[in-house]
Amino acid sequence: MIPFLSRLSSARATWRMLTATIAAVGAVAGSFAYAGLTPQFVGEPAATFVVDVMPAAIVNAVLDTLGSLAEPASFLLALTLVTVGLSIVVFGALQLEAVADVQYLAVSLSGGLVWLVTALATGVPVAAVAAGVPAATIVGVVEVAAARDPLSVRRDRTVDRSKRATLQAGFGTLSLSGLAYVAGRRRTPDSSVPYLDGGNRPPVAERALLTQAGDDAFDLANAPGLISEIGDFYTVDINTIDPIVEQEDWSLSITGSVDAEFDLSYDELRDRTADRFYSTLRCVGDDLNDREMDTAVWTGVPVTDLLEEAGPDESATYAVVHAVDDYWNTISREALERSYVVYGMNGRVLPREHGHPVRLLVPGNWGEVNVKWISEIELVDERRAGYWDERGWDGTGEVETVAKIWSVDHGDDGTVTVGGHAYAGLEGVETVDVSIDGGDTWTEAEVSAPLEGEPRDVWRQWRYSFEPTADSHEVVARAIDGTGAVQTEEPSGSKPDGATGWVSRTIDA
Numbered sequence: 001m002i003p004f005l006s007r008l009s010s011a012r013a014t015w016r017m018l019t020a021t022i023a024a025v026g027a028v029a030g031s032f033a034y035a036g037l038t039p040q041f042v043g044e045p046a047a048t049f050v051v052d053v054m055p056a057a058i059v060n061a062v063l064d065t066l067g068s069l070a071e072p073a074s075f076l077l078a079l080t081l082v083t084v085g086l087s088i089v090v091f092g093a094l095q096l097e098a099v100a101d102v103q104y105l106a107v108s109l110s111g112g113l114v115w116l117v118t119a120l121a122t123g124v125p126v127a128a129v130a131a132g133v134p135a136a137t138i139v140g141v142v143e144v145a146a147a148r149d150p151l152s153v154r155r156d157r158t159v160d161r162s163k164r165a166t167l168q169a170g171f172g173t174l175s176l177s178g179l180a181y182v183a184g185r186r187r188t189p190d191s192s193v194p195y196l197d198g199g200n201r202p203p204v205a206e207r208a209l210l211t212q213a214g215d216d217a218f219d220l221a222n223a224p225g226l227i228s229e230i231g232d233f234y235t236v237d238i239n240t241i242d243p244i245v246e247q248e249d250w251s252l253s254i255t256g257s258v259d260a261e262f263d264l265s266y267d268e269l270r271d272r273t274a275d276r277f278y279s280t281l282r283c284v285g286d287d288l289n290d291r292e293m294d295t296a297v298w299t300g301v302p303v304t305d306l307l308e309e310a311g312p313d314e315s316a317t318y319a320v321v322h323a324v325d326d327y328w329n330t331i332s333r334e335a336l337e338r339s340y341v342v343y344g345m346n347g348r349v350l351p352r353e354h355g356h357p358v359r360l361l362v363p364g365n366w367g368e369v370n371v372k373w374i375s376e377i378e379l380v381d382e383r384r385a386g387y388w389d390e391r392g393w394d395g396t397g398e399v400e401t402v403a404k405i406w407s408v409d410h411g412d413d414g415t416v417t418v419g420g421h422a423y424a425g426l427e428g429v430e431t432v433d434v435s436i437d438g439g440d441t442w443t444e445a446e447v448s449a450p451l452e453g454e455p456r457d458v459w460r461q462w463r464y465s466f467e468p469t470a471d472s473h474e475v476v477a478r479a480i481d482g483t484g485a486v487q488t489e490e491p492s493g494s495k496p497d498g499a500t501g502w503v504s505r506t507i508d509a
């Protein structure tokens with residue numbers, strides 16, 4: 001047999017493959033230890049890739065079946081992909097070494113190639129060293145150990161000798177990966193967010209709103225108050241690892257059908273007169289009684305202030321709002337003119353997962369148009385499909401009215417208190433009706449005081465206590481909005497344009 005072909009024989013290749021996989025795991029671990037969950041981590045471009053290449057139908061099916069597990073699952077898939085990819089690279093280097101028959105060639109080659117691939121994928125050459133070095137080290141350790149092994153004197157024992165070295169390297173890498181995990185966790189940016197003016201509590205104006213909401217809130221079991229805490233506030237976005245945008249690197253461009261396009265820096269935005277207001281967000285994908293609905297105190301500048309400076313054309317009837325994560329969405333000119341570019345949440349700097357440093361807040365409309373990590377507002381003359389429009393959704397307009405039954409509390413005296421949150425967008429919630437007989441008879445629930453201010457886009461809490469007269473009661477709730485319109489009874493799922501119908505729960509006495 002031709003000598004170099006025998007060196008590529010399958011038995012040996014299997015062990016090279018294993019070495020390559022260990023080196024790839026080491027590279028991923030090294031990269032994580034250095035970068036944490038940031039875009040410099042080699043897993044992040046893979047995660048983006050997973051989301052981008054997966055057909056929309058699959059993404060939706062996965063989200064439906066896995067729910068909140070979808071994100072960790074897609075991250076695991078991304079990590080697997082990246083490990084397989086890098087191990088193919090290292091395997092290539094090992095095979096090349098065998099063909100060329102140059103001892104230790106694969107050490108520098110695999111280190112260099114892993115570095116190159118990581119640098120190209122992340123765009124950060126310096127951080128990519130943290131992936132290249134472990135890969136080279138692991139291949140080096142295996143090769144040196146193998147060369148030292150007395151059995152290796154005889155060429156044909158290559159498989160046996162590398163077996164031992166490879167297994168040792170494998171166990172070593174696994175234990176170091178544990179340390180890398182701990183290190184990477186510590187490098188992941190702190191999710192505790194500073195207060196807006198750098199103090200140790202919210203600035204006065206925000207504090208006043210937070211205090212008011214705190215005073216007016218019902219204390220409902222298993223449900224939030226009138227303000228959702230950062231950390232409890234739901235998050236929905238297309239990213240497995242959210243972008244990190246520094247304030248000093250951020251700018252917003254106003255472009256398209258305007259007299260004068262212009263860019264705005266973070267400092268320039270902060271210098272403008274800001275408003276503070278309550279506003280509720282709800283995802284169009286939120287199931288009827290689910291919890292993708294929350295409220296915060298937001299701090300930001302009305303978009304009309306920026307439009308005044310840009311001078312939009314008469315013909316500009318829509319705006320396409322772009323973001324750093326390649327997400328985009330379209331809203332009507334009318335919705336744009338009631339929007340805010342927001343940089344504060346509950347008196348704190350806008351957190352990373354909610355779009356740091358600046359997002360759009362569109363009072364009254366579904367969550368998906370509230371573009372996070374905003375980069376550009378492009379005025380256009382015709383409506384354009386947004387990210388979710390392209391995936392079969394129709395959720396850029398105003399929200400549906402809903403009363404949730406989130407809270408059921410059995411008192412010691414046998415009374416049952418049910419309650420929850422009701423939201424009707426810009427119309428506001430006027431009252432909530434409750435039925436404990438499946439909708440035959442209705443009573444007005446007690447509702448929390450309406451949080452004042454403009455816009456009026458904020459939920460209210462409701463609660464109702466009753467003495468059970470049967471083993472179980474079918475409790476139904478419906479909201480009535482500020483115009484007197486009753487929440488529609490007609491049931492529909494969330495796709496494409498938001499869930500409708502009345503929430504109903506069977507509650508045992």
Ligand SMILES: Nc1nc2c(c(=O)[nH]1)N[C@H]1C(S)=C(S)[C@@H](COP(=O)(O)O)O[C@H]1N2
Pocket residue numbers: 233234235236237238239281282283284323324325327353354355366367368369370371372373374
């Ligand atoms: N840049 C960007 N903005 C985005 C999204 C996104 O994926 N990327 N998701 C949207 C969706 S579908 C919703 S419901 C809201 C959720 O905002 P939150 O995560 O702050 O609750 O953000 C919207 N803004």
Ligand SMILES: [Mo]
Pocket residue numbers: 236282283284285367368
């Ligand atoms: Mo959403």
